[in-house]
Ligand SMILES: CC(C)[C@H](C(=O)O)[C@@H](O)C(=O)O
């Protein structure tokens with residue numbers, strides 16, 4: 041029996057609605073497998089937790105989480121309760137850093153029955169590999185002078201190790217896909233970090249002579265996501281560029297509500313973390329209409345991670361059979377509730393057994 | 394007689410094809426006006442110039458340019474000849490900095506007859522005000538350590554003056570438009586500069602109580618450009634965020650070949666610079682199929698800048714009458730050449746007189 045112990049952090053807002061839904065789906069998947077089970081342990085870390093305890097996660101929180109096989113995260117942040125940089129650096133970014141989840145991967149492709157926002161989506165199917173631990177997301181910097189002379193300095197810090205690691209991950213992934221890696225750069229405008237990024241990319245690409253490697257400036261690349269997303273297979277990007285590209289990726293898929301993500305710890309020391317891309321969506325909390333597919337597709341990425349790729353593929357197929365029949369939440373133009381979409385996925389999963 | 398002396402820098406690649414085309418159009422516009430004339434002086438600064446002279450612009454180049462009423466620029470950069478960071482920092486970024494062109498403005502809207510890449514473009518009409526002098530485009534930083542321990546540090550530097558100036562420009566512009574300003578931020582991920590940016594935005598917005606002001610993180614904002622661009626009126630963004638957003642703006646308009654830009658010197662000390670957004674497009678050089686509309690729309694922005702808004706509006710109307718009749722270059726799905734599109738615009742301008 042393969043028993044997976046998962047730390048579940050629904051977080052804020054609709055995270056609390058979609059995480060339980062995806063957990064139900066995972067239990068069903070485990071039943072189909074027969075020799076697999078999921079044990080979820082719930083952790084309340086969130087903005088509400090912060091209001092009560094003055095911190096997003098207790099002092100021993102990392103200690104409590106570190107021995108789980110994975111973390112399953114909903115959404116963090118609710119600007120009405122806690123400023124974003126406090127909630128995010130206090131929980132999401134903290135977990136990514138402390139647990140050395142140095143790679144973030146996010147696919148973008150059109151699901152059956154889901155209307156892309158593009159006129160000609162041309163069957164794109166791409167994967168963004170985002171450096172997830174350094175770069176533009178750095179707390180090195182500060183402010184100087186007062187009043188009208190004030191300046192803020194923000195350091196971006198790129199290490200060869202971190203940069204190379206993300207790039208190698210991208211090339212390895214491309215080996216299993218369409219054998220094409222595009223590097224997101226901006227070496228024409230950003231003076232030190234991006235020429236460095238380009239250098240490392242050139243070096244690393246030499247080790248993968250059978251992979252087609254090219255570079256695009258982030259501005260042009262973002263535009264290509266809108267004009268010709270089918271150009272791409274794997275894209276490797278810095279922390280910030282990956283952040284922007286993956287939201288555009290969600291946009292062209294049709295809704296941020298369906299986009300999944302995985303934060304991967306590559307050295308096996310700490311748990312990896314699986315989180316849907318959408319936020320806590322304060323405007324629809326409690327309405328029962330949050331789209332569960334982002335979290336369920338995230339569950340599929342977790343299955344893949346645990347070498348259950350067959351089940352992962354089955355799950356995504358079932359999701360597409362449901363979306364294909366236009367059983368959709370309102371963000372995708374449908375009328376179904378979170379529960380209805382989830383139950384339909386579960387009942388079709390069961391019929392497949 | 395209003396005689397405008399314009400320094401013309403066609404630059405690289407198709408810049409040399411579209412700048413003369415737009416100049417012909419401007420001469421025609423001047424004839425219609427009667428009391429207006431343009432005198433263009435050509436400067437060869439470009440990558441080819443660099444190969445010959447070892448610099449993108451001669452030592453006294455700025456001196457030669459500084460007394461013109463404006464600079465009309467095509468495209469800079471050709472990676473086959475000169476690395477981008479050398480050509481761009483040597484010319485484009487240098488001119489923006491030395492001539493204190495601290496604001497970059499770029500509109501995005503759908504032109505008649507031009508197919509947006511979006512399924513539902515819903516008549517968006519937005520303007521990005523980009524801080525054009527500082528922020529992420531800084532040459533402060535460097536590298537440290539060797540081999541696998543190497544790091545690159547890149548400073549972003551935000552001044553209160555520069556930040557506030559861009560924001561005030563955006564609010565003033567919104568006064569003349571739909572009275573809505575959106576600030577592009579990323580204060581949930583970028584630790585020092587973006588919370589500072591937010592603070593300044595909050596303060597400045599208090600001086601414009603009749604303008605609707607809101608903030609969006611750059612990732613969500615980029616996605617909204619693809620899902621609901623009609624949400625926006627004026628967007629104020631840092632140098633990098635503005636760069637990315639305006640290329641997405643060009644993408645949703647249908648082609649980067651039609652997007653215009655203005656680099657504005659706001660203190661009147663130096664010339665402003667008008668440049669189309671597209672690059673030098675090495676793949677189509679000499680084929681006679683470069684889209685002249687980006688440069689011609691840029692000419693319209695120059696007319697507006699010289700308080701000839703009526704002529705500016707006329708010019709864009711004529712451009713739209715031509716695109717509306719589907720007289721288009723290949724990038725827009727048409728079969729017309731640069732010359733054919735340009736001549737059609739000129740002949741329709743003449744008929745209007
Ligand atoms: C060529 C490059 C340096 C430039 C920029 O990033 O500013 C361009 O992309 C632009 O937007 O004008």
Ligand SMILES: CC(C)[C@H](C(=O)O)[C@@H](O)C(=O)O
Pocket residue numbers: 117128132133283317581582612
């Ligand atoms: C919430 C925010 C800090 C986060 C990020 O920028 O990494 C989010 O946008 C994401 O992409 O996971």
